[in-house]
Amino acid sequence: MSKDVENMSEPGSNMENETSSRTGKESSDDEGQLPQDGTYGVVGVCGVVGNLIARVLMDHGFKVTCTDMKPEAECKFGYTLEPYIKKYSPTIYFSGHPESFLTESDYILPPPSLSKTSKLFKRIEESGTNILEVGDVLRWVKPDKPVICITGTNGKTTTTTLLKHICRSAGLEPTEHGFRDLQGNIDYIPALQGRLNGDVAVLETGTFGVPEDLKRVIERSEPSCGIITNITPDHLDKDQDFLSYANIKGDFIEYLKNKQLIVNSDDPTLWGLIKSKNCFNVVSFGMDSQSTVKGMKKCWCGREISLDETISGVGYYECECGLKRSEPDYLATDINESGFTLKTPHGSMKLNPKIMGLHNIYNILGAVAGAVEFFKIPLEDLKEAVESFEGVPGRLEHMFTFNEKDVIVDYGHNPAGVETVLRELKKVYNKLTAVVTISSESGASGDEEIFRKVLELADFVVPASSSSRTAAEKHLPNDKIVMTSRSLEKFREGTLGATQDQVIEGLKRGLKCDACAVVCLGEAAFKYKESIMSLKTIEL
Structure with a gap:
């Protein structure tokens, strides 16, 4: 979840609860509507919130004037x-807020x-x-349109993007915030995005793990x-109880x-939470997969229960409290390398998607269920859209092939996401090198858990970030671990765990390993994709 958001309130602020207007010119009428005949002055058009507010107002027919302190050439979202x-x-006034802006604005x-x-607020x-x-x-x-929100620890970006793709294929235009490299799933962005022009709103909604922020x-x-x-503990603070964290959802x-919910019933924590809330209208999705991988997860009753995992944290389960995995409404079965059969209350079809991995089958199931159940798109109209979807940039994205080694980038930055990616890649590649650029949201404990999973599943591991190097040092000596010199340089910027130089050095070392593919993991891998592409022409 990106925290690179300008002009936004901090999570947990009570700004939205303040008095809705202040002394000055006449406020909005008693009917709770903004007057159409005034001019609305928006401060900070170069920031995320100011930009979106101006667009929402103009999309709904209001007269708007804008300002920003930055010159237009320096406007980040210009x-x-x-x-x-x-x-x-x-x-639009750039490079300041002139008196004319104040005098011509009614609000x-x-x-x-x-x-x-x-000073500016006092001037206003x-x-x-x-x-x-x-x-x-x-x-x-x-x-003024149907609105669907998508949340979860993993997969929400791909599910959101695929559902938008399905909508477009059906002739429905989703609203778009339009900001590059900005996830846009927190604070005011989803709500404002849902009020922009469009036929439908498909909104990714995230959380910092703080009570009531979602x-x-x-x-x-x-x-x-x-x-x-x-719901997985990947974003859990070290002192936070998992079920308390889960209850944020x-x-x-x-x-x-009492409206409509579409949920992954293969997740015992999530399904237990759903059952505890006595929900009125629930559609479930899940997977029929033969699994030999055993896992443990907390049931909503507090017990640790055993799972036959399809991917980390989800699968077949049954708890002493009576909670058990039931047959999903949208079921993926007959799964093989080329695709799967989708069984639904509205019929069945064979799907051969381009995006790979069991985790992406879950994403497809959620998106398809949303399209059919909420947007009422006929099931038979979805096949082409699902099969033409090429995924989200940075999610298992093949960059190039170098000396017969595939180079892949994945944004994965938490333990479950990393484990899922590596498990899927190991089904395709006999020997795999993982370059770790991650700095975990959960700090050192998260870094250590990520590294343990990478070390377990990859054949060679290159800790490129200083955080992953610190975690790696606890496992030395180990023939799997390939150290780099630049990983000694301390760097962390939010969840961005490595510099461009650290990423490139890590990949160069990874390409020298005796493996069939090299996957570069983390936000830095995505951020520096263009630099990674330049490696395809070098000589090691």
């Missing part, structure tokens, strides 16, 4: 201005991050202009349906329990 904002021909919306003690107050907040826009400009996102977004992919379920 590429969104032409297609989304300038088409409405608003006045002003500063970004949530603007301090109320700042002194101008007598009515001050509105993001919460006002969300309350008074409602989604609740805020879901309440702002106002969906009628939700998909939950799974309980807010998502509580909001939608």
